[in-house]
Amino acid sequence: MIKLLDVSKLYENDVTALKNINIDFKEGELVVLKGVSGSGKSSILSLIAGLSKPSSGEVIVDEKKISKMADHFISVYRRENIGFIFQKYNLISTLSVAENILLPLVPLNLKKDELEKRLSYVLKLFNIESKRHTIVKNLSGGEQQRTAIARANINSPKIILADEPTANLDEKLSLEFIEMLRDLKSQNRTIIVATHDPLFFNLEFVDRVLEVSNAEIL
Amino acid sequence: MIQLPEVLTLYILNTIVLSFAFIAFILSIQIVLKWDFSATTPLQYELEKKSYLGSTIIKYMFYIKIPLFLFYIFTLDKISFILPGAMCGAGVVNSSDYATMLLFLKVINLYLFAYWIVIDKQDMMDEVQTNLKKKFMLYIALFIFLLVEVLLEGVMFNAIDVKSVVDCCGAIFSTNDDTYLSMALNLSPSLLLTLFYLNFMLMLVVSFKKINYIFAVLNLLFIVISLLSLVSFFGTYIYELPTHHCPFCFLQEEYNYVGYLLYAFLFIGTFNGLVVGFVAFNRVESSKRYKLSLVFNGIYLLIVTLYPVTYFIRNGVWL
Numbered sequence: 117m118i119k120l121l122d123v124s125k126l127y128e129n130d131v132t133a134l135k136n137i138n139i140d141f142k143e144g145e146l147v148v149l150k151g152v153s154g155s156g157k158s159s160i161l162s163l164i165a166g167l168s169k170p171s172s173g174e175v176i177v178d179e180k181k182i183s184k185m186a187d188h189f190i191s192v193y194r195r196e197n198i199g200f201i202f203q204k205y206n207l208i209s210t211l212s213v214a215e216n217i218l219l220p221l222v223p224l225n226l227k228k229d230e231l232e233k234r235l236s237y238v239l240k241l242f243n244i245e246s247k248r249h250t251i252v253k254n255l256s257g258g259e260q261q262r263t264a265i266a267r268a269n270i271n272s273p274k275i276i277l278a279d280e281p282t283a284n285l286d287e288k289l290s291l292e293f294i295e296m297l298r299d300l301k302s303q304n305r306t307i308i309v310a311t312h313d314p315l316f317f318n319l320e321f322v323d324r325v326l327e328v329s330n331a332e333i334l
Numbered sequence: 335m336i337q338l339p340e341v342l343t344l345y346i347l348n349t350i351v352l353s354f355a356f357i358a359f360i361l362s363i364q365i366v367l368k369w370d371f372s373a374t375t376p377l378q379y380e381l382e383k384k385s386y387l388g389s390t391i392i393k394y395m396f397y398i399k400i401p402l403f404l405f406y407i408f409t410l411d412k413i414s415f416i417l418p419g420a421m422c423g424a425g426v427v428n429s430s431d432y433a434t435m436l437l438f439l440k441v442i443n444l445y446l447f448a449y450w451i452v453i454d455k456q457d458m459m460d461e462v463q464t465n466l467k468k469k470f471m472l473y474i475a476l477f478i479f480l481l482v483e484v485l486l487e488g489v490m491f492n493a494i495d496v497k498s499v500v501d502c503c504g505a506i507f508s509t510n511d512d513t514y515l516s517m518a519l520n521l522s523p524s525l526l527l528t529l530f531y532l533n534f535m536l537m538l539v540v541s542f543k544k545i546n547y548i549f550a551v552l553n554l555l556f557i558v559i560s561l562l563s564l565v566s567f568f569g570t571y572i573y574e575l576p577t578h579h580c581p582f583c584f585l586q587e588e589y590n591y592v593g594y595l596l597y598a599f600l601f602i603g604t605f606n607g608l609v610v611g612f613v614a615f616n617r618v619e620s621s622k623r624y625k626l627s628l629v630f631n632g633i634y635l636l637i638v639t640l641y642p643v644t645y646f647i648r649n650g651v652w653l
Contacts, residue, residue, distance in 0.1 A: 126376075169383075172376045183379075184371070187386070189461055 117143040117306055118164055118275070123173035123183075125159050125331075133159040135331040136173070143274075144304040146297065148316045151328035157310035160328070161277045164308065165198050166190040177275070195223060199268030203280035205260045207267070209253040213244060216252055217267045238266040242296060258289040265296055276300060278309045282316075290315055297321075336494045338416075340409040344491075347402055348484045354391050359477040361388040362470040369467050385466060389454050392473055396447040403440055404594060406487075407585060418499045423582035425502035430493045436486045443479050448605050450476060452613055503580035507565060519566045519579050526563045533559055534635055537607065541624045549624070550611020553604045556631060560600055564638060571641035576653040596634060603630030 118141040125134040134156045141147055149157045162168045163175050166182050175183040182193055207216045214235055221231060239245045242262045247255060252263060261281070268276060278297075282290035290313065298321050301307055309316060310328075317325055327334040361384045369381055410423035420426055427433040450472060457465045509519045533556050540549045565579050572584045572592065585593035607627035610620055646652055 122374075124376075169379055170374075171379055172374055174374045183374070185461065186458055186463060188458055 117141055117145075117178060118308075119174075119176040120160070120163065121174045121176065123163065123170045123175060125156070125163065125168070126171040132331045134163075134170075137331075137333055139326070139333060141306060141308060143306055144301075145323045146301045146307040146321060147309070148322050148325045149308065149310045149328050150312060150317060150325055151310075152312060155328045156331045157328050158279050161200075161279050161308060161310050164275070165200055165277055166194050167200075195220060195271060197274050199271065199273035199276045201261075201264050201268045201276070201278040201281050203283045205264040205284075207252045207260060207263055210251065212249050212251055213247045213255070213259075213263050213266075214239075214249065216263055217270050220267060220271050234270055238269050241269070241299070242266045257284050258292065261285060261289065261293060262296075265293070269300070274306060276305050276307045278307070278311075280311055280313075281309065282311065282313045287315070294319065335492045336413060336416075336496060338409070338412060340405070340412050341491050344402075344406060344409060344487065347398070347405075348487060351395055351398055351402070352480070352484050355395055355477055355480050358388045358391040358395070358473065361385075361391075362473045362477070365470045366467055366474065369470075371462060371466070385463075385470070388470065388473070389458075392447075393451060393454070396451055399444060399447060403444060406440065407582075407594075411582070411585060413494065414502075416496055417494070418496070419502055420500050421502045421504075421583070422580060422586060424506055424580055425500045426494070427582075428502070428506050429495070429498070429500040430490045432486050432490045432493065436483065436490055439479065439483050439486065443476070443483055444601065445605060445608070446472075446476055446479065449609060449612065452609050456613060456615070503578070503583060507579040507581075509577075509579065518562055521562070521566060523567045526559070526567055529559050530563045531635075534631060537628065537631065541628055544620065544624070546610045546620070549627075550608050553607030553611075553627060553631075556607070557600065557604045560634065560638075564596070568638040568641055570653055571645050574645065574653070592637075596637060599630045599634040599637070603627050603632075603634055607631065 118139075120137050120139045123134055123137045124132070126132055137156075137160070139160070149160060151157050159168070163170055163183070164177065166175075166185065170183050173183070174181055177193070177197065180193070182190065185193065208219070211219075217238060218231060218235060221234070226234075236245075239248055242265050244259060244262045244266060247259055247263075250259075252260060255263065261284075282293055285293065294315065297307060297309070301321055316322065365381055365385055365388065368377060369385075370378055407423060410426040413426045414420035414422050417426055417429060420429065427437060450469065453465060453469050453472070457463050457469055507515065507519060509516055533552060537549065537552045537556065540552060561581065565581050569579060569581070569584060570576050572589055573580075582593070583589065584596070585591060604627070606623045610623045610627075615623060642652065
């Protein structure tokens with residue numbers, strides 16, 4: 117489903133983030149990318165999400181060469197296929213939980229009824245119904261994380277990418293997040309988690325754990 | 335050499351625009367020479383980034399060129415205050431051998447830049463960017479045009495001699511001379527008006543049938559007939575003087591700068607009409623272009639028609 121073929125990524129200051137990487141992610145798979153900070157995990161997620169382009173090689177998702185797509189098509193691809201959970205949540209702190217969750221749907225111009233239906237579903241799924249109208253800056257870390265996950269799922273994406281999702285959570289909340297991942301995996305979503313949190317490494321529902329080190333997959 | 339704040343401003347802005355144009359020119363050459371969409375090499379990814387940069391620079395250049403063109407016309411008008419014999423921009427244009435050519439070149443460049451923006455937008459909507467190389471090749475040609483325009487502008491301002499007396503619109507657009515312009519201005523108003531309104535009616539009819547090439551040709555004709563009828567007939571009602579034929583005077587404050595409005599509507603209307611003949615739009619976009627063309631050309635037609643009609647209502651006679 118997702119293929120990275122001979123992908124390298126160099127940043128402006130000649131930092132090599134990825135060196136001739138080849139990976140194949142299958143549909144419905146949950147893969148954990150483990151590695152220390154700066155090893156290249158986030159770069160892999162960023163390339164799959166179409167947030168950046170490789171310096172060489174190809175990224176193919178569902179037979180589409182997304183690394184060759186023009187900006188307009190990348191945005192549509194991302195909107196339709198990707199749910200991204202960021203380490204720092206990337207929520208808009210002055211908007212309410214509902215407003216943040218609905219943001220990815222703004223370009224679709226959906227009817228109010230449809231928006232409400234989708235919103236209610238994810239609010240319930242991720243147990244944040246009671247916080248619906250709360251301004252995000254007034255939420256706890258765990259609640260912000262749940263809001264971020266709900267936002268990543270509002271468009272029912274086929275692929276969910278999580279970048280250090282538990283870095284700012286305590287163990288209890290991290291375990292809660294892992295349970296949410298289990299639910300998403302049961303819905304046949306393809307999930308890739310980039311983390312150095314050992315809680316992820318021995319989970320029975322994780323299909324593969326890949327180690328990323330010095331810009332390469334070991 | 336003439337040194338007015340407006341002229342110096344034009345020099346500075348032209349230099350800035352030309353600097354960016356040069357960057358886009360270099361990027362275009364690299365893209366035209368080395369672009370290979372199927373490649374996944376570092377060079378190709380680098381060129382893809384550069385193509386966005388090039389497109390952005392060219393787009394902003396066009397957005398700057400529009401007010402810059404209006405400012406150029408405004409500057410011609412300002413120069414007329416200090417040029418002996420000049421009453422409006424026409425006198426200034428007449429004072430230099432290059433000014434008429436420059437004015438035409440500026441208008442052509444505006445149409446070409448606008449055309450470039452349209453094909454760029456089309457190309458961005460194409461998943462494999464089929465026309466990317468072609469659009470940058472077109473820009474290379476456009477850059478040469480732009481370079482000539484800027485150089486000519488410098489030469490023109492340099493050639494203006496504020497001590498020489500120049501002819502102005504009264505003499506240039508006289509109907510008593512033995513020139514082609516004079517002959518054109520002497521065409522009978524009824525013939526010109528028939529052509530003008532008939533042209534618009536045909537555009538309306540063709541828009542229902544959506545025959546792109548004919549619509550483009552009609553728009554090209556509309557530019558010529560509109561300008562001719564504006565100078566020869568409608569302008570006399572704007573000035574309320576039957577002998578005054580000038581395409582510049584109504585750009586002045588005493589005529590509420592109506593000329594800027596008229597030329598802007600004519601440009602937007604005819605450009606959108608012309609472009610359907612050159613670009614293969616999808617149905618929605620094509621329909622949008624037809625509508626824009628008819629609406630703006632229609633507003634132009636209404637405004638110019640309003641002048642003789644209100645004159646007749648007020649005075650009970652035609653000029």
